[in-house]
Amino acid sequence: SITISALKEAPGENRVALSPDVVRKLVKSDYQVLIEQGAGERAFYQDAVYTDAGAKVVDRSAAVKQATIIATVGQPGDDVVDQLQAGQTLLGLLSPLTDLDFVKKLAAKKVNALAFELLPRTVSRAQTMDVLSSQASVAGYKAALLAADRFSRYLPMMITAAGTAKPTKVLVLGTGVAGLQAIGTAKRLGAMVSGYDIRPASRGEVESLGATFLTTSVSATGEGGYARALTPEETAQQQAELAEFIAQNDVVITTAQVPGRRPPLLVTQKSVDEAKAGKLFIDLAASELGGNVAGSKPGETVTTPNDAQIVGAGDMASQLPASASDMYAKNVQSVITDITKDGELVMDVDDEVVGELLATYQGEIISSRERSAMD
Numbered sequence: 371s372i373t374i375s376a377l378k379e380a381p382g383e384n385r386v387a388l389s390p391d392v393v394r395k396l397v398k399s400d401y402q403v404l405i406e407q408g409a410g411e412r413a414f415y416q417d418a419v420y421t422d423a424g425a426k427v428v429d430r431s432a433a434v435k436q437a438t439i440i441a442t443v444g445q446p447g448d449d450v451v452d453q454l455q456a457g458q459t460l461l462g463l464l465s466p467l468t469d470l471d472f473v474k475k476l477a478a479k480k481v482n483a484l485a486f487e488l489l490p491r492t493v494s495r496a497q498t499m500d501v502l503s504s505q506a507s508v509a510g511y512k513a514a515l516l517a518a519d520r521f522s523r524y525l526p527m528m529i530t531a532a533g534t535a536k537p538t539k540v541l542v543l544g545t546g547v548a549g550l551q552a553i554g555t556a557k558r559l560g561a562m563v564s565g566y567d568i569r570p571a572s573r574g575e576v577e578s579l580g581a582t583f584l585t586t587s588v589s590a591t592g593e594g595g596y597a598r599a600l601t602p603e604e605t606a607q608q609q610a611e612l613a614e615f616i617a618q619n620d621v622v623i624t625t626a627q628v629p630g631r632r633p634p635l636l637v638t639q640k641s642v643d644e645a646k647a648g649k650l651f652i653d654l655a656a657s658e659l660g661g662n663v664a665g666s667k668p669g670e671t672v673t674t675p676n677d678a679q680i681v682g683a684g685d686m687a688s689q690l691p692a693s694a695s696d697m698y699a700k701n702v703q704s705v706i707t708d709i710t711k712d713g714e715l716v717m718d719v720d721d722e723v724v725g726e727l728l729a730t731y732q733g734e735i736i737s738s739r740e741r742s743a744m745d
């Protein structure tokens with residue numbers, strides 16, 4: 371039969387790839403499940419809960435060595451990769467588009483790697499496997515809460531005997547899954563919300579949430595419903611037009627991504643320098659590669675000389691670890707169900723979903739999207 375493992379993630383990652391609920395379902399369907407000791411701790415899932423669900427709690431090395439499929443959230447460390455054997459399958463957010471060395475290492479070991487970043491988002495069968503969507507949704511929600519928590523004023527209009535507070539103006543740049551969830555949450559908190567995206571198709575979704583949709587003279591739709599990267603001229607034009615919107619708002623939440631690329635810079639150093647005291651930027655794109663806001667730092671809050679704040683919030687899904695893990699685990703379960711049959715692995719490299727999801731298979735680097743990103 372097939373053995374599925376979940377490992378303890380790197381420090382700072384609070385999510386876990388399998389939830390007790392999903393473990394119970396897998397065990398019921400005749401999979402064996404191994405959970406590394408303490409793997410769920412930071413999501414408040416203790417070992418005993420996994421045992422109750424039918425998993426075996428084991429040490430790290432057993433969880434790696436005995437697994438047919440190892441499910442992770444982020445890339446596993448070298449200690450794990452070193453122990454992987456040919457024919458084992460790794461499933462997670464493996465950063466194949468930005469870390470070719472890691473992919474090569476897995477291919478060299480003949481480990482099959484399924485990377486959620488490669489999932490074809492628009493194929494309907496893939497929707498239950500869509501980790502990027504499930505985690506972006508969590509991140510957008512949490513970003514709006516973080517904004518409410520960090521901002522120095524009420525979000526909603528408040529009419530009281532001690533006077534009236536105006537509603538806070540919140541601007542969301544990038545209105546994909548995360549941005550839309552941030553808009554919905556900020557609206558529910560009573561803020562005055564507007565949204566902007568480079569894809570004009572986003573207008574209807576933003577407006578249906580009761581927010582105002584803003585546009586610039588630059589627009590761009592790429593492949594698979596994603597935005598494409600802009601030329602330097604388009605970037606400069608967009609930045610100049612966005613500067614005005616940014617200046618008019620109190621809180622700016624940024625979520626813009628282009629697959630396999632450095633996140634686009636939407637808020638320039640000039641806009642940051644001109645930001646007034648108390649203004650708040652929440653940058654969901656903040657990463658080691660840079661973010662949407664000039665000077666944002668992942669995991670840190672930067673205060674500008676004028677006393678504006680830039681929160682590097684690239685880890686928002688990890689900050690709501692139980693809900694994020696629940697959804698992540700459902701996505702994992704859906705992939706597992708898709709690539710196994712009667713106790714055997716069945717991965718079809720020509721399948722429109724699995725073929726794309728595969729970063730490596732039997733020693734080959736196979737995804738076409740991945741190859742094009744590496745050129």
Ligand code: NAD
Nearest residue numbers: 491492503544545546547567568569595597625626627634
């Ligand atoms: P993402 O995380 O890749 O990017 C976030 C947003 O940033 C996107 O809306 C993108 O257009 C925007 N963006 C990129 N460059 C920008 C720039 N220079 N300026 C402003 N905005 C910029 O996006 P996502 O949330 O993963 O969604 C990507 C697409 O996939 C969307 O069209 C979404 O509707 C679609 N989607 C479809 C399905 C489905 O059909 N099942 C599921 C999920 C997402």
